[in-house]
Amino acid sequence: MFSVFYKEINTFFSSLIGYLVISVFLISIGLFMWVFSDTSVLDYNFATMDQLFSIAPLVFLFLIPAVTMRSFAEEKAKGTIEFLYTKPLTSYEIILGKYLANFSLVIFALLPTMIYYFSIYQLGSPVGNLDSGAIFGSYIGLFFLSGAFVAIGMFASTLTNNQIIAFILGAFFCFFFHWAFVYIARMPVFAANFDLFIQKLGINYHYNSISKGLIDSRDIVYFVSVIFVFIYATITIMENRK
Amino acid sequence: MSVIVKGLSKQFDHQFAVNQLSFEAHPGQILGFLGPNGAGKTTTMKMICCYIEPTEGTAEVEGYDIRTSPLMVRKQIGYLPEHNPLYEEMYVKEFLQFVASIHKIENKNARISDIIEMTGLGKEQNKIIGTLSKGYRQRVGLAQAIIHDPKVLILDEPTSGLDMNQLVDIRSLIRELGKEKTVIFSSHIMQEVQALCDRVVIISDGLLVANESIEKLSNRMSANQIIHVEFAQKNVSPVLFTHIEGVADVISDHGQFTFTSDSHSDIRKSIFDAAVKNGLTLLEMRQDKANVEDIFRKLTKSTSDV
Numbered sequence: 001m002f003s004v005f006y007k008e009i010n011t012f013f014s015s016l017i018g019y020l021v022i023s024v025f026l027i028s029i030g031l032f033m034w035v036f037s038d039t040s041v042l043d044y045n046f047a048t049m050d051q052l053f054s055i056a057p058l059v060f061l062f063l064i065p066a067v068t069m070r071s072f073a074e075e076k077a078k079g080t081i082e083f084l085y086t087k088p089l090t091s092y093e094i095i096l097g098k099y100l101a102n103f104s105l106v107i108f109a110l111l112p113t114m115i116y117y118f119s120i121y122q123l124g125s126p127v128g129n130l131d132s133g134a135i136f137g138s139y140i141g142l143f144f145l146s147g148a149f150v151a152i153g154m155f156a157s158t159l160t161n162n163q164i165i166a167f168i169l170g171a172f173f174c175f176f177f178h179w180a181f182v183y184i185a186r187m188p189v190f191a192a193n194f195d196l197f198i199q200k201l202g203i204n205y206h207y208n209s210i211s212k213g214l215i216d217s218r219d220i221v222y223f224v225s226v227i228f229v230f231i232y233a234t235i236t237i238m239e240n241r242k
Numbered sequence: 243m244s245v246i247v248k249g250l251s252k253q254f255d256h257q258f259a260v261n262q263l264s265f266e267a268h269p270g271q272i273l274g275f276l277g278p279n280g281a282g283k284t285t286t287m288k289m290i291c292c293y294i295e296p297t298e299g300t301a302e303v304e305g306y307d308i309r310t311s312p313l314m315v316r317k318q319i320g321y322l323p324e325h326n327p328l329y330e331e332m333y334v335k336e337f338l339q340f341v342a343s344i345h346k347i348e349n350k351n352a353r354i355s356d357i358i359e360m361t362g363l364g365k366e367q368n369k370i371i372g373t374l375s376k377g378y379r380q381r382v383g384l385a386q387a388i389i390h391d392p393k394v395l396i397l398d399e400p401t402s403g404l405d406m407n408q409l410v411d412i413r414s415l416i417r418e419l420g421k422e423k424t425v426i427f428s429s430h431i432m433q434e435v436q437a438l439c440d441r442v443v444i445i446s447d448g449l450l451v452a453n454e455s456i457e458k459l460s461n462r463m464s465a466n467q468i469i470h471v472e473f474a475q476k477n478v479s480p481v482l483f484t485h486i487e488g489v490a491d492v493i494s495d496h497g498q499f500t501f502t503s504d505s506h507s508d509i510r511k512s513i514f515d516a517a518v519k520n521g522l523t524l525l526e527m528r529q530d531k532a533n534v535e536d537i538f539r540k541l542t543k544s545t546s547d548v
Contacts, residue, residue, distance in 0.1 A: 002343075003340060003343035003344045004344075006340075006343070007329075007332075007340045010332075010336070011329075011331065011332070014331070014332075015331060078327055078330070079323070079325055079327030080327040080328065080329055081327075082288075082293055082323050082327055083323065083327050083328070083386075085292075085293050086288075086291040086292065086293050086316060086319070086321045086323070087316060087341075087344045087345075088313050088314075088316045088317045088344065088345065089316075089344060090313065241294075
């Protein structure tokens with residue numbers, strides 16, 4: 001598993017992909033947090049990181065499928081999947097190795113935003129006047145959300161050997177799991193009876209719930225299940241190629 | 243007992259790509275795996291390497307069954323797939339390090355430099371795989387297949403698309419490896435198989451049509467050899483040659499003769515002697531190289547006749 005993990009990480013950082021993902025993420029989040037006057041903390045007059053946590057899922061929606069699209073689509077198109085699957089590696093090792101590598105790249109992109117936390121901490125009046133608990137919770141939420149998006153994106157990548165299709169499918173699935181349930185729940189048909197249940201199927205509900213700083217085991221179980229289901233589906237599809 | 247294939251079949255959408263195939267390959271032996279395109283060579287090799295699952299039958303590699311212990315099978319095998327898929331963006335050394343780490347090889351760096359020397363990759367070891375020429379790519383493919391010193395080597399058309407010099411190098415490497423390992427090696431070039439292999443398995447439409455030693459096959463091929471001869475004299479009577487032992491048929495056309503033999507002995511010497519005896523000047527004598535397609539046709543025909 002670790003041989004696949006190291007290889008993937010090496011590929012990210014020996015090509016542009018790794019640097020591009022990290023810089024695109026940081027630049028777009030940075031612009032929203034500090035530069036654009038509509039959302040900038042400096043104009044907002046509250047020491048808060050809400051901007052980061054409401055915009056990051058949107059950026060991840062595009063960025064994560066772009067990272068994961070190559071996972072299997074590229075290997076299938078180039079035939080290197082045959083190389084991997086005739087080595088003494090199980091499907092489980094190959095897929096988990098790739099999952100951890102993709103996930104780590106996203107975490108690498110997320111880590112530098114800690115600097116924003118310390119900046120805003122210092123800018124608060126008095127210093128340190130911000131809701132650290134909620135921010136910590138939001139980071140946990142973002143961590144699980146990206147884990148789920150990576151699993152969904154990798155699943156999309158197994159469905160095709162065209163990277164563009166893998167990206168579009170991945171972005172669509174991520175969108176669907178994150179936001180579509182919110183809007184489906186608002187349809188009049190489901191009002192009063194099923195709306196809460198349907199909302200709970202989506203990632204958004206659980207992400208918001210964790211972001212409040214309240215780490216509920218039910219939300220964690222939800223995220224872990226989504227990740228597990230998509231990794232399992234990925235393994236199943238890759239095994240079925242036989 | 244190294245590789246034992248037992249009644250292996252693979253069905254794709256009601257069509258058999260490989261049908262009830264059985265054969266064996268032993269250590270110290272190079273097994274040539276011949277067949278026209280689409281005969282099922284690649285499918286068979288993929289099944290032995292546990293990349294695809296057989297519909298029926300099974301195979302054993304070093305005593306491990308491909309159905310029940312695919313991981314152990316993959317550990318015993320060094321496999322070079324048909325189109326030699328490699329990670330284009332990786333450096334040669336980086337790639338070999340990756341393969342070595344998959345195989346959990348101890349003393350990685352020493353082994354990698356050994357392999358680089360063995361496959362003649364010395365000059366190219368610090369290049370990106372995508373920039374290598376076809377011949378060097380093939381060497382990288384071979385290097386990744388033998389890095390863990392496997393007992394069994396499965397090479398799917400390792401020589402296709404190489405130029406003469408590269409062919410000679412790769413062939414001598416395969417011959418060297420075949421001394422102690424079990425090598426199964428597919429090709430559609432008869433001459434190559436004749437030069438390299440000890441034993442030949444020929445399949446056609448997924449069916450086994452021949453499984454015999456190279457001598458036996460060569461004998462079969464040498465019967466009915468065709469020899470073209472041209473004399474300086476334009477009006478030579480074919481009767482001069484009909485009495486030669488082994489000549490079955492003589493066709494003459496203005497000094498151009500075509501001889502067909504019916505024995506395994508070489509009739510060229512007898513033809514030359516007869517020409518000298520009759521004071522004829524020989525301009526050209528040429529033997530038709532047995533064409534692989536002809537052999538397939540002949541072999542498939544003979545099996546369907548029986």
